[in-house]
Amino acid sequence: MKQQLIMKLLAGMAGLGIALGAATAHASPEADRQEFIKYYTSKYPDVKLEDYVYGALAFDADSKAQYDAIMEFPPFEADIEKGRKMWETPFKNGKTYASCLPNGGKQIAGNYPMFDDAKGKVVTLQDAINDCRTTNGEEAFKINDMKTMGVLTAYMRTLSDGMLMNIKVEGPKAMAAYEDGKKTFFTRKGQLNFACANCHVQNAGTRLRSELISPAVGHAVHWPVFRGGDSLVTLQQRYDGCFKQVRAVPPAQGGTTMNNLEYFHSALSNGMPMKASVFRK
Numbered sequence: 001m002k003q004q005l006i007m008k009l010l011a012g013m014a015g016l017g018i019a020l021g022a023a024t025a026h027a028s029p030e031a032d033r034q035e036f037i038k039y040y041t042s043k044y045p046d047v048k049l050e051d052y053v054y055g056a057l058a059f060d061a062d063s064k065a066q067y068d069a070i071m072e073f074p075p076f077e078a079d080i081e082k083g084r085k086m087w088e089t090p091f092k093n094g095k096t097y098a099s100c101l102p103n104g105g106k107q108i109a110g111n112y113p114m115f116d117d118a119k120g121k122v123v124t125l126q127d128a129i130n131d132c133r134t135t136n137g138e139e140a141f142k143i144n145d146m147k148t149m150g151v152l153t154a155y156m157r158t159l160s161d162g163m164l165m166n167i168k169v170e171g172p173k174a175m176a177a178y179e180d181g182k183k184t185f186f187t188r189k190g191q192l193n194f195a196c197a198n199c200h201v202q203n204a205g206t207r208l209r210s211e212l213i214s215p216a217v218g219h220a221v222h223w224p225v226f227r228g229g230d231s232l233v234t235l236q237q238r239y240d241g242c243f244k245q246v247r248a249v250p251p252a253q254g255g256t257t258m259n260n261l262e263y264f265h266s267a268l269s270n271g272m273p274m275k276a277s278v279f280r281k
């Protein structure tokens, strides 16, 4: 099985040269995004770019139909409702998330991750929520605790549905963080020695084992997802899973490597509409 997988990846190697050559160091994020799009759309001229928000489903009409049916009556509404209650419950000091975050927390998710010049680092939406909590005398949530941060963001991010992803990379420090994320994306790792790009660029739209692989453009707009209908997964948890798939030790969620990866990876989806809490297989 493993052998087959490796053969399949090797067979696709010709494409990676183009992809790696395209994402040259210090190209502007917009130039990178355009190169990625050019790569995918010339390989798959029949798949509409706007459908990339559906990930692998854009390449498989049957799975997309199943997705549409599930999204009519999502089995995870109860979790989102729990998140709404958390969002609306004031802190002990009477303040709320809405009073603490920009624009009352609405239509802002597409601005994250953002580079915070004062802090000198990338800040994710989860970091902003935790800042809000600690400023108001509450304890920070664990970044990857699904019962608190996961459920809260499953609701909170729906307040940004329809917003277009709008990641800004301005100034040398922000650029360095972006480049660091890009390096993680293109560096081979793990016992299987695959980079994110091996699968999500070079093999996007093809099957590995039984799974159709999604393109990286459109990846960042729909988090968190509910896998199998009820298990909540955030974007960095998904990264964690993909690191483990290639038998690499995943970097800590919420740490610099993951946050910079999310920064680069999210910028690839600039201009695409956000849609939180969707079904994934």
Ligand code: HEC
Pocket (backbone or CB within 6 Å): 054, 055, 056, 184, 185, 194, 195, 196, 197, 198, 199, 200, 208, 211, 212, 213, 214, 215, 219, 220, 225, 235, 238, 239, 242, 243, 245, 246, 261, 265, 280
């Ligand atoms: C061995 C191949 C492989 C590698 C390497 C890999 N992934 Fe994945 N990834 C998958 C498969 C298979 C899936 C599930 C099918 C899909 O949605 O693409 C997936 C899913 C995802 C998803 C969810 C897509 C969605 O719409 O639900 C994201 C995001 C993702 N990977 C990011 C990454 C990142 C970032 C890296 C590098 C750290 C990476 N992957 C490395 C195979 C891989």
